Every structure is written in C-alpha cells, then in structure tokens.
Amino acid sequence: MRPYLAVILDSFHAALSSRVLWIAFIAIWILLGALAPIGYREDLTTEFRRWDFDNGTQLKAMLAQGLADPQQESTALGRVSAALPEDLQRQLKRVAKGEEVRIRTNALADGLNEVMDRQDWHDDDAWKATARLRELRDLDAKSDDELSEVMKKRRSRLRIEAALPGVFQARASRSILLTYAGFDFPAPLPFGKEQFDMVTNQFVLPLLMNWLLGFALIFLGILVTASIVPDMLQPGSLHLLLSKPVSRSLLLLSKFLGGCAFVFLCVCQLVVGLWLIAGLRLDIWNVRLLWCIPVAVFLFSVFYSVSFFAGLRWRTPILAIGITCMFGAFVLVVGAIGGYFDAFVSQPAAIRSMVLAGDEVLSTTRGGVVQRFDKTENVWSPLSEPDQRQGDLVLPLTKLSDDTVATARIKGGRFNPYGSGSLDLQLLERGTDWEPEPAMRLPIATRRIFAVPGESLIAMNTGGLMAADWDSVLAWSSDETKSTSGTKAKAKNDSESAAPGNWLTELIRKRGGATSDFQSILPAGVTIVQPVRVAVSDDAQWMILYSLGRITRLEKSRDADQPIWLATAKRELDGEASKGAVIAISGSKLLVAREEESIKILDAESLRELSGIELSSDGSVHSAIGLADGERFMIVYSSGSSCLVSTAAGTAALDYSLQYDDVESVSLDRETDELMIAHDTDRIDFVDSQSFQVQRKIRPSLSGWRFVDRWVITPLRTLTPQTGELGQTVAALVGGKSSVTIGQNSADDGDRIRFKILRPVLSCAGFVIVMLSISCLYFARRDF
Amino acid sequence: MPNAIVDVRDLRKVYRSWSWGRRREVHALRGVSLQAHAGEVFGLLGPNGAGKTTLIKTLLGVVRPSGGGASLFGLPAGSTQARQKVGYLPESLRVDRHHTARSALRYYGRMSRMGPSEINRRSDELLELVGLRGRDKESVRRFSKGMYQRLGLAQALMHDPSLLVLDEPTDGLDPVGRNEVRNVIQRLSDSGKTIFLNSHILQEVELVCTRVAIMALGEIKAIGPIAELAKSGQASPVFLRIAHSETQSIESVRSVVANHPVVDPATSDPADESVELVSVDQRPSANEWTMNVGLSDQAATDRLVDRLRAANFSILHLETKQASLEETFMRLVNQPSAVEAEPIATSSGHATDSQVTDEISA
Known part of the structure; x- marks a missing residue:
C-alpha cells in the first residue's frame, strides 16, 4: 500500500x-x-413576552372578567386584573362591555410585567384556591427577606400564572440569555438550558x-x-x-x-x-x-x-x-x-386518527381530510376536505356509536389555535352516508373530544374539561330516533338563543369556559395548564389528567346530578414541569413517558410508581395506547417505529412481538378488541390485540399525484443521490435522535420530524461507487 | 539472443477514434521488432511521428499493443513486475509545484515501493550524481528546464533499476549539461545497466549508443551498430578522377560505369552489388573527368577499376568515403516505406506522434 x-x-x-x-x-x-464571543447566561424566568401567551383571546377575556365580574373581585384573577395599569384596565372594561377592542399582546405582556414589579396585589387566601406549582409553594413559604429581587419577580410571575390558568405557554423556570462579548442580547430565549x-x-x-x-x-x-x-x-x-x-x-x-x-x-x-x-x-x-x-x-x-x-x-x-x-x-x-x-402529497395523506364504525372505517389525515374507506373501489373516499390544503386542523375522530362519529374542524388550523370563529362539532352518520353535518358549538379552543357512551361528550380545551349531555349531542343527529329530548331544530334553537346571552356569558365563552351545552367537570384546585394530556379509562368512569408535570386522577361522581368529577389522587412528577408527556391507561396501570426520561408505569388508582423502563434509541415516545388485557401498552416512537411495553411480570419490559417501522397512528376498538395500526401513509392493519395476528388489511390503490409520487418521483429520487437529505443525517448524528416531535403540548397532534439517515447515505454511497467504478474502468482501459 | 532485456516482436499499434461520426485509424507502429541486450546503450532514432514514443509507452504499459508483443526481462511489457525493474525519464517531465527535489525523490521512491532509509540514502547519492546537491530543498518552481531534466534522471535511478528508458534525456540542457548526462549514461552503462534511449539528436546517439534502431512511419528502417548502419543497404561514395583521350566521350564512361553487366568472376553469376553513378563532370582545364559513384563494397570498387582500365581510362585519383550517421539517417527516413502504398491514416493520411496524442486527447 x-x-x-x-x-x-x-x-x-x-x-x-x-x-x-x-x-x-x-x-x-x-x-x-x-x-467565539457568543456566550450565555442563565436566569430565572420572570418577564412576560408576547410569545409566552398560548391563548391571547382567552387572556383578554379572563382579565376583562376579573375586572367586571363582582364575584371575581377577591379572587386571584380579580386582584391581578385590578393591579393592571389604568389604561389597560380601561380597554379591558370596554371588552367586558362587549365592544370589539384590539389589545396587542405586547401591551398585555407589558401590563403584566408592571404588575409583577409590585407585591401589593397578592393575597394568600385568594391564591389558596389556585393550582400552585411546587416552585411557587416553596417560594411562598419563604419570607421576602430571604428572597432576592429576581426571586421575588419569579414568585410574582408564578402567582400571575396561577391566577390565569390555561393562557400561558409552558416555560422552564430558568431562561437562557445569550451574550456577545459580555453584552446581553436584547431578549431572553423562551426556554431553559x-x-x-x-x-x-x-x-x-x-x-x-x-x-x-x-x-x-x-x-x-x-x-x-x-x-x-x-x-x-x-x-x-x-x-x-x-x-x-x-x-x-x-x-x-x-x-x-x-x-x-x-x-x-x-x-x-x-x-x-x-x-x-x-x-x-x-x-x-x-x-x-x-x-x-x-x-x-x-x-x-x-x-x-x-x-x-x-x-x-x-x-x-x-x-x-x-x-x-x-x-x-x-x-x-x-x-x-x-x-x-x-x-x-404524501404527508398530508398520512392517517392521523381512525375509527371502526360497524363495518366502516373512517379516518382523518394530516392534511385535514375526513375520509371513508370505499371497499368496492379500494380507495379512501373524502367526506370533507379543507378549503386549502393543510389549511384546517381536524380533531381526532371519536366514535359515539356504530352509526355516529364525531369530530370538529378548526378553520385555519395551526394559524388559528384558539378556534376563533365558529367551532362546531361535526357528526358523521351512517344514515347520511357519513357526510359531516354541523352540530352543537364546542367550547373555544377545543383540542380533543372524548365520549362517555350514554352519558356525556367531554371536550378538552386550554381552559379545562367540559362535558355536554349525551342526549343534547344526539339531539343534533339527523336520525330523530336517537334523540330522547327533542328534535334537532329544538336543539339548534336552544343553542342559538343562548348565543348572545349577557356580557358575562359571552366573556366566559370567549375565555374557553363553560357554555350553555358544555359544563366544566374539573373540581376546584384542578386546572389545565400546558403541556396537557388526558387518558380515559375503558369504562369512561375515570380518567387521568397530566398537566404541567402534575398527574391527577379524576373520577366521575356517583351522584348523577353532580357534573363535577372528583380528584381522587394527585402526584407531582420530579423534574422540569414544562416537559410534555404521553400517557396511556391499560386496566389499572398508567404509562407515563416524558421527554428525555424513562417510561414510568404507575398504579392508576394511587398513582404510585410501579416500575420504569429505559427508552430505546428511536427517539421520544410520540403516542401510546393501552391494550385491553390490562398488562400491555403499545408505544409509537417519533421515528415511527413501535413496540409493546409489557407489565405482566411486575416489572416493565419492552416486547417486540408487534413491531412496525412506519406507524402513523394507532387506535383500539374496544368492541372488537382490534388494534388499528395505520402505517406507511394510509395503510391500515387490523391486529387482534391478544394474539397479535393481522386479521385484515387496508391497502388502498394509488391515484393521482400519489401514483406519480410512487412511480415517477420515488424512483427518480432513488437513482439521484440525495445530497440534500444528508443534512438530515447530520441533524440526526449531531442531535443523537433519529426523530423529534414538535408542538406536542396538548394532544397527539405534534409534528413528527423523522430524519432520513440511511437512505441518503446509501443513495450517495451507491452513486459514488458507480462513478468511481466508471472512472476506474475508463482509466484502466484507456491508452494515454 | 538469450539475454535480450528488451524484446519486441512484430509490435503493432493502431489508434482508433471517432470524430463527427467518422472512424479514424492511425497506425503508429507497423510490426516493429527489435532487441536490446544487457549492458547495451540502445538508441532509438527517428523523426517526429516515427512511433518512438508509442514504442516506449508500449514497453512501459502506458498504451496497449494492437498486435505482436513485447517483453522486458522476459516478463510481459507493462506488467507490474517488469515496471518494477524499469526507470523512466519522460520527454517533458512535470513535477508538481509543491515539491522540492528531495521531496519529489521521496515521493517517486515511495511509488517504487522503497523504504524510508533506502530513499534517504539514494536521494543523497543521486542528488550528488546529477548535480542538484545544495539545491535539494528548493521548490521546483524555481528550477530551470535543465534542472528538471537532472531531477528526472535522478528519479529514474531512484530504485536502482536494471533498465533505464530515457526519452530525450538531454533535451533542454546546455552543452555542459549534455556532457554531464552523457557521462552519467556512460557510467551507468559501464556498471552494467541497460539503457534504452530515445532521441532525435543524432550526435548524442552517435556518442553514447552501442546499437541504434532508426524508425520512420512506424517501422524499423535499420538496426545495428552505428558503423554497420552506415554501410547497410547502401553503396559507399567513391570519388574518381580519370583522364580520357580525345575520342572518348562522356557517354562512354557513363556506359562503363552504369550499364556494364556485373558478373562475379568466380562463378560467372551476376554479382550482388549495386553501382550508382551519382555524377560525372568534365573538368574544363584538362582531359579529365570527375565522378562520384556509390559502390556497395571493396570488390565492387575493384571491378569498377578493372572496367575503367579495360576501357583505356586512366585513373588519376580514387578516394573512398564513410557515410555519417546523419547521412544514413536522412537516407533511411527518406526512403519510401515498404508499406507506403498503405495509407497511414485512412481518412487524414500521414500522422505524427504528436498528432496521435492530440487525437486521443480530443
């Protein structure tokens, strides 16, 4: 050599x-x-910035209510509102009167920052009714003399956040401030180290x-x-x-x-x-x-x-x-x-949620299409499509019965996270050939709906959990026989007549609170603060709520007239509270998978930790579902690969007897005990959840642009070295993750970024080998 | 011969190329055969386009023959084992500009699979030999053409090869440099190295080569020691001055020299000789004629003298001359080719080496 x-x-x-x-x-x-002069400084998160607000409309409405509602005067909300600068208060009072007043989020942030500079608005008794983080409780336990100015401001911020639940983005307790040659950058970064x-x-x-x-x-x-x-x-x-x-x-x-x-x-x-x-x-x-x-x-x-x-x-x-x-x-x-x-073409067609309604399979896609599988044509047949591609966000399908499925379409999708404008429940019924029909109005900013069959429909939004009476939901059904308390027209009239209401009702509706149809079910002291997740038990009689690092078990009251559920157990998880989590219930066990942490298995009744298991290297857990046997969970990583978590032996263990590589979403049909696994964009496997045998498959035919993608674009990309995708290889190698999930605060709607690692490497390596082989052949056989 | 270091047998090379849909063929070598033996300094002479460089490139495996064969040390020409024993100095050596003389020798030594200590030792020796000692750490960017040639010679000798192939080794050198290179070649020859030298400088070849092959139009025109080449296949020039009587005309002497049948007296068979009357001139001041005649050997000279005497011509002066290499070279390369009827290039006619290179490059 x-x-x-x-x-x-x-x-x-x-x-x-x-x-x-x-x-x-x-x-x-x-x-x-x-x-080289770039550096950083870490400090407690104090100042509010406009991007700290998760729901500006709701914040405005809450502050307006705090000022205008006499019942709020002595509450934490009322005291914070009353401490705001005079000019902001004037504007908020006009909002409370029902006037359309535009208040910039920067102005709201500045107003709250001014409040933070003072301490006189705080009252211990008022804040006892709020859900205080552990950090706030610890700070409250200390006297002012023990706290530095920054810590006092931090305490004020936490008090304001506790007084205004549901309107702030989850923020780490410490923020990063970039510096250059010793000088601070103008604004701190909205995250921790x-x-x-x-x-x-x-x-x-x-x-x-x-x-x-x-x-x-x-x-x-x-x-x-x-x-x-x-x-x-x-x-x-x-x-x-x-x-x-x-x-x-x-x-x-x-x-x-x-x-x-x-x-x-x-x-x-x-x-x-x-x-x-x-x-x-x-x-x-x-x-x-x-x-x-x-x-x-x-x-x-x-x-x-x-x-x-x-x-x-x-x-x-x-x-x-x-x-x-x-x-x-x-x-x-x-x-x-x-x-x-x-x-x-391909990503918008990926299945986001699916239900088995009798013999029909309905699904929603990432692109906002609600569709039904047409067995005769072997294609997905759209039932409703967004006005513009990827424009709308469709809530995951919820099965009400074999003949009725519910969903909702948020116009504007990600650019309208609060569901401004009309956010109506949509009912898909067999009788109308699954054509989506608008039904009752949902609370503002609803992100997820759950069915408690025969009892209620629960909506989760940034403000809380609210339930609507089952009959009032079905009253919107076109099938009159399903309604037990009136007709669709009556329901409509009731709903519409309730709409204008008085100013307070309107304010509460704006802030995502209870409406005429939906009543809050959260007990006092339990609030929803992002990141939030909800898992409902098989019998829908209890649920687990994860909110800002805190887990609460909620049980339905045995008193049928009592809409408020009972908080029977609480547990605060160690570590950074702003971390998102994935939760799932299987029998009496609860799976909790937080970002960058091992999976925990808890007793769903006492919330006591039973066991834990380290994650594989396939990235973070994107979604999880509990199987009917009460012992196992199926988890899907952000990379799209899946596996089972078995707790049968008393300790949790990963089980690879049901393994897929490119899972889009998973659903369990409780009636048939079948797992529906959507994979490879729009294919579905129906798997028996006991034996893990595939019972049947949906393999839709390709048409239109997807056909072009499969047979023209994909071969072309295969033959062409994908040098651009090597950037993803770099991202995966540098980040140490093959995939990441972004925006997964409140539901399974986070965007998964799956880095292509092997494909670009193989494609480029193959190309280099071919080119070098041709060069060597030419050089070896050529006279010079 | 058993100790032929270079053995070329009926070597043919045809360059084929396509240009604007037309196939072009250039016959660079047309059945070349030659041998160079151990210890010889073998010179390859020929005008531009004769096929010399193609022959050398074939010996080194740079181009593949279209027919025939060649071997070095009994090994197929171009094989790795054969190249291991060859040192080559290309016609216009190009050394990358980032090198010094020493780093270039190190690089080429490594290319010849030499170890570090051996490279250091040989570098010192050869830099001394070619006169680059003291300038061995200087960038080759500052080297003159002559210094490049010296460096090239040093690199060719780095791995102490048994056969040296030198393509125009004194090209670009001043007279002193040429003399030094000739001395080096002579010393190498004395030490038993076989040297295959390609040149168009006839004096250089005449001075250092023991055997020479003259090439033209892809063929070997002549091969052998220089002294024999001067005689081979060509009459030696003989100058005569003869006296004549009033009755003898110039036509009579022409007929004696040119038209007399030549018969071998011993066998009465026609003699295998050539007599070429180059010129006959009458001297104006006396009854004398001067003649330049080409005669193949001494016997032919004797017979011409006999015929002139028999015709009553008096021979006043006779002088024989030896042809120079240049004369022999010019005579041979101007000879019509044995395959002249065959077109050199089927579409464009005659082609030179450089043309061939250009065509392949294109």
Whole structure:
C-alpha cells in the first residue's frame, strides 16, 4: 500500500501548499473568531413576552372578567386584573362591555410585567384556591427577606400564572440569555438550558453545518480540486506515474481520496472550532458534532466523483466544474420536487386518527381530510376536505356509536389555535352516508373530544374539561330516533338563543369556559395548564389528567346530578414541569413517558410508581395506547417505529412481538378488541390485540399525484443521490435522535420530524461507487 | 539472443477514434521488432511521428499493443513486475509545484515501493550524481528546464533499476549539461545497466549508443551498430578522377560505369552489388573527368577499376568515403516505406506522434 499512501499523503502536501486552502483557512478562522464571543447566561424566568401567551383571546377575556365580574373581585384573577395599569384596565372594561377592542399582546405582556414589579396585589387566601406549582409553594413559604429581587419577580410571575390558568405557554423556570462579548442580547430565549441544548444540537448546529459545509465548502472544494485530474493527465506527469509498479485503478482511487484532503482539512478546522466554541462558550460538549467531519467529506465526495470523472474524460478543469455545477443543480431540482411531493402529497395523506364504525372505517389525515374507506373501489373516499390544503386542523375522530362519529374542524388550523370563529362539532352518520353535518358549538379552543357512551361528550380545551349531555349531542343527529329530548331544530334553537346571552356569558365563552351545552367537570384546585394530556379509562368512569408535570386522577361522581368529577389522587412528577408527556391507561396501570426520561408505569388508582423502563434509541415516545388485557401498552416512537411495553411480570419490559417501522397512528376498538395500526401513509392493519395476528388489511390503490409520487418521483429520487437529505443525517448524528416531535403540548397532534439517515447515505454511497467504478474502468482501459 | 532485456516482436499499434461520426485509424507502429541486450546503450532514432514514443509507452504499459508483443526481462511489457525493474525519464517531465527535489525523490521512491532509509540514502547519492546537491530543498518552481531534466534522471535511478528508458534525456540542457548526462549514461552503462534511449539528436546517439534502431512511419528502417548502419543497404561514395583521350566521350564512361553487366568472376553469376553513378563532370582545364559513384563494397570498387582500365581510362585519383550517421539517417527516413502504398491514416493520411496524442486527447 506504500505507493498509494504516498499518493494520498502527497495530496495533503499539495493541498497545504495551495494558496486557496490558506485563504479558506483564514476565512474559517475569521468566522470562528466572530462566533467565539457568543456566550450565555442563565436566569430565572420572570418577564412576560408576547410569545409566552398560548391563548391571547382567552387572556383578554379572563382579565376583562376579573375586572367586571363582582364575584371575581377577591379572587386571584380579580386582584391581578385590578393591579393592571389604568389604561389597560380601561380597554379591558370596554371588552367586558362587549365592544370589539384590539389589545396587542405586547401591551398585555407589558401590563403584566408592571404588575409583577409590585407585591401589593397578592393575597394568600385568594391564591389558596389556585393550582400552585411546587416552585411557587416553596417560594411562598419563604419570607421576602430571604428572597432576592429576581426571586421575588419569579414568585410574582408564578402567582400571575396561577391566577390565569390555561393562557400561558409552558416555560422552564430558568431562561437562557445569550451574550456577545459580555453584552446581553436584547431578549431572553423562551426556554431553559436543557431545551437550549436540544435546540442547539438538533437545529442550530446542523443548520450551520449544512450551510457552511454543505454549500460553501463543497463549492470551494470543487473549484480547487477540479484541476487535480487534468494535471495528473499531463503527459510528463501521467506517463511517469504509469511507469511505476502500481495498479491504475488503485492509483486513481488514491488520487480521489487525496482530492478529498482539501475539504477534510477545512472541515476539520471548522468543525473542531465550532465544537470548542459550543463547549467552552455554551457548555455544550457534544462529541457527536465531530460526525460532521466524515459526513461533510462524504458529501463532497459525491460531487467530487462527478468532477473527477469529467476531468478524466475531458481533461479540462473548466468543463469538470461546469458539469459538476449542472449535476448539483439537477440534484437540487430533484430534491426540491421530492420535498414538494413529501410536503403536499404524501404527508398530508398520512392517517392521523381512525375509527371502526360497524363495518366502516373512517379516518382523518394530516392534511385535514375526513375520509371513508370505499371497499368496492379500494380507495379512501373524502367526506370533507379543507378549503386549502393543510389549511384546517381536524380533531381526532371519536366514535359515539356504530352509526355516529364525531369530530370538529378548526378553520385555519395551526394559524388559528384558539378556534376563533365558529367551532362546531361535526357528526358523521351512517344514515347520511357519513357526510359531516354541523352540530352543537364546542367550547373555544377545543383540542380533543372524548365520549362517555350514554352519558356525556367531554371536550378538552386550554381552559379545562367540559362535558355536554349525551342526549343534547344526539339531539343534533339527523336520525330523530336517537334523540330522547327533542328534535334537532329544538336543539339548534336552544343553542342559538343562548348565543348572545349577557356580557358575562359571552366573556366566559370567549375565555374557553363553560357554555350553555358544555359544563366544566374539573373540581376546584384542578386546572389545565400546558403541556396537557388526558387518558380515559375503558369504562369512561375515570380518567387521568397530566398537566404541567402534575398527574391527577379524576373520577366521575356517583351522584348523577353532580357534573363535577372528583380528584381522587394527585402526584407531582420530579423534574422540569414544562416537559410534555404521553400517557396511556391499560386496566389499572398508567404509562407515563416524558421527554428525555424513562417510561414510568404507575398504579392508576394511587398513582404510585410501579416500575420504569429505559427508552430505546428511536427517539421520544410520540403516542401510546393501552391494550385491553390490562398488562400491555403499545408505544409509537417519533421515528415511527413501535413496540409493546409489557407489565405482566411486575416489572416493565419492552416486547417486540408487534413491531412496525412506519406507524402513523394507532387506535383500539374496544368492541372488537382490534388494534388499528395505520402505517406507511394510509395503510391500515387490523391486529387482534391478544394474539397479535393481522386479521385484515387496508391497502388502498394509488391515484393521482400519489401514483406519480410512487412511480415517477420515488424512483427518480432513488437513482439521484440525495445530497440534500444528508443534512438530515447530520441533524440526526449531531442531535443523537433519529426523530423529534414538535408542538406536542396538548394532544397527539405534534409534528413528527423523522430524519432520513440511511437512505441518503446509501443513495450517495451507491452513486459514488458507480462513478468511481466508471472512472476506474475508463482509466484502466484507456491508452494515454 | 538469450539475454535480450528488451524484446519486441512484430509490435503493432493502431489508434482508433471517432470524430463527427467518422472512424479514424492511425497506425503508429507497423510490426516493429527489435532487441536490446544487457549492458547495451540502445538508441532509438527517428523523426517526429516515427512511433518512438508509442514504442516506449508500449514497453512501459502506458498504451496497449494492437498486435505482436513485447517483453522486458522476459516478463510481459507493462506488467507490474517488469515496471518494477524499469526507470523512466519522460520527454517533458512535470513535477508538481509543491515539491522540492528531495521531496519529489521521496515521493517517486515511495511509488517504487522503497523504504524510508533506502530513499534517504539514494536521494543523497543521486542528488550528488546529477548535480542538484545544495539545491535539494528548493521548490521546483524555481528550477530551470535543465534542472528538471537532472531531477528526472535522478528519479529514474531512484530504485536502482536494471533498465533505464530515457526519452530525450538531454533535451533542454546546455552543452555542459549534455556532457554531464552523457557521462552519467556512460557510467551507468559501464556498471552494467541497460539503457534504452530515445532521441532525435543524432550526435548524442552517435556518442553514447552501442546499437541504434532508426524508425520512420512506424517501422524499423535499420538496426545495428552505428558503423554497420552506415554501410547497410547502401553503396559507399567513391570519388574518381580519370583522364580520357580525345575520342572518348562522356557517354562512354557513363556506359562503363552504369550499364556494364556485373558478373562475379568466380562463378560467372551476376554479382550482388549495386553501382550508382551519382555524377560525372568534365573538368574544363584538362582531359579529365570527375565522378562520384556509390559502390556497395571493396570488390565492387575493384571491378569498377578493372572496367575503367579495360576501357583505356586512366585513373588519376580514387578516394573512398564513410557515410555519417546523419547521412544514413536522412537516407533511411527518406526512403519510401515498404508499406507506403498503405495509407497511414485512412481518412487524414500521414500522422505524427504528436498528432496521435492530440487525437486521443480530443
């Protein structure tokens, strides 16, 4: 191997003597020098910012009620409202009178910050009725003398959050403030150190790497190395090389490896520099960042293999650069088309929720389509579609009976998280061929609905849990026989007549509170603060509520006239309260999977911890469902892979007897005891939850753009090296996760980002091997 | 011969290419056969486009033959084992600009599978030998053409090869440099190395080569020691001055020299000789004629003298000359090719080495 090592070493020698390399080095050092002064400071989260509000409308309504409702005067809400600046109070009072007043969220934030500066509005007795975090309780237990100014402000903020439940985004107790050369950046970042590390590792560093390594250095590298092969082919150089006792193919491969030396030297400087800055200045010692070095060189090798062959064939650097640029443009276009098809064709078709209503299968998709499976045509037949693709958000389907399914469509989807405007329940009935029909009005900002068959329909929104009488729901049914207390017209009239009401009713409705149809079921002292999750037991007589790190077991009152459920057990989880969680009930066991933590199995009655189990490396748990046997759960990772968690032996263990790789969603039909597993976009397997045997499958035919995607775009992407997707490989390697879930605060509606790791690597490796094989064959057989 | 280091048998090379839908063929080698033996300094002479470089590239495995065969040390030409024993100095050596003389020798030494200590030892020796000691740490960017050639010679000798293939080794050198290179070649020859030298500088070849092959149009025109080449297949020039009587005309002497049947007196068979009357001139001041005649050997000279005497011509002066290598070379390369009827290039006619290279490059 000595001759070939000599060629590779000589390439490094040549690279180091190149002026361009030293110019690149200097550019890298300047960049690293510019980044080096970046640092951070960690402080208690105090000031409110406009992005801290989860529901501005609700906040405005709550504060207005606090000012206008005499019953609120001595409550925490009333005291906070009364402490607001005068001009803001005037505006809120006009809101309370029913006037349309626009108040900027910045103004609300500034008003609350002014409140925070004072302490006179606080009253211990008033706050006893609120749900106080452990942190607040600890701070309340201390005297003012024991607290610094910052801690006092923190305490004030927590008091305000307790007084206004449901309107704030979950925030870590400590915030990050970036600094540059000792000077603070204007605003603190809306997350703590742990999240800062995650965001930096998962998004910032990969993005930086992709731009610097994936574009700038690759282009520079191609410019510099394009002349290597034409230079080698100069007669006085080539004939001498070929006269040496070496293999032509290995000589060429050595030249290729040597050509990567330039990029390797630059990438090493840049990556090691960034790694040191991240470690020394931001305390993020992420060794995985060094993976960027081989990945960047690998990415360069894809383009260099094209330049290499072009240089070999035509012996001119200009042509080699030109052809490589054209190839890069082609790869970019194919990648863009592929990305477009992913975003607008395949991903919107992914099944989000599904129900088995008798012999019919209904589902909703990520793109907001409600659809029914047409067995005769073997296609998904749309029942309702959004006005614009991906415009609307559809609540997961809830089965009321074999003939009736409920859902709701939030117009504008993610851009209208509070469900402003009309948010009506939609009923899909067999009698009307499953055509969605509008029904009763839901509480504002409803994110999830649960059925307690024969008793009530529960809606969860940012303000709480509210139940509507079962009969009043079915009164909207087009099937008159199902309604026991009047007709649809009567129900409509009741609902509409209740709509204007008095100013207080309207305010309460605006803040997402109880309406004429829906009455709150949460007991005193239990509030919903994001992140929140709800799991309902099989018999729907009790449920588990997870809210801001606190778990509460709620049981339905035995008194049929008492709508408020009883809180029979509470438990506060250790660690950061703002962490999201996934919960599921199986029999008497509760599964809790929080971000970055091991899975916990709790006794669902006492909330005592029974066992725990470490997660596999497939990312975080995206969703979970309890099986009917009371012993097992099926969990789906954000990567799309799934497995079972078995608690049969007293301790939790992962069980891979039901394993899928690309799960979109899972549902359990309690009547048939069948697991419905939606996978590979819109396919469904019906699996017996005892034997795990697949009972039947839905494999819909492809049509339209999905057909084009499968048979034109996918083969084209397979044959084209997916260099753009190597950025995802970098993100996965640097972040240490193959997938992440974003926006999973209140329901199973978080966006899963599944990084493509292996596919781009294989695609690029295959391309490089083919190009090098052609080059070697040409070089070995050619007379020079 | 059993100790032929370079053995070429009926070697043929045809370059084929396509241009604008037309197939082009260039016959660079047309059945070349030659042998170079151990210890010889073998010179390959020929004009541009004769096929010399193609022959060398075939010996080194840079191009593949279209027919025939060649071997070095009994091993197939171009094989790794054969190349291990060959040192090559290309015609216009190109060393990457980041090298110094020493680092270049280290690089080429590694390419020849040499170890570090051996490389260091040989580098010192060879830098001394080629006169680059003291400038061995200088970048080759500052090297003159002559220094490049010296470096090239040093790299060719790095792994102490048994056969040296030198393509225009003194090209670009000043007279002093040429002399030094010739001395080096002579020393190497004395030490038993076989040297295969390709050059178009006839004086250089004449000075250092023990045997020479002259190539033209892809063929070997002549091969052998230089002294024999001068005689081979061509009459030696003989200058005569003869006296004549009033009755003898210039046509009579022409007929004696050119038209007289030549018969071997021993066998009465026609003699295998050639007599070429180059010129006959009458001297204006006396009854004398001067003649330049080409005669194949001494016997032919004797017979011409006999015929002139028999015709009553008086021979006043006779002088024989030896042809120079240049004359022999010019005579041979200007000879019509045995395959001249066969077009060199089917579409564009005659092609030179450089044209061939250009066509392949294109």
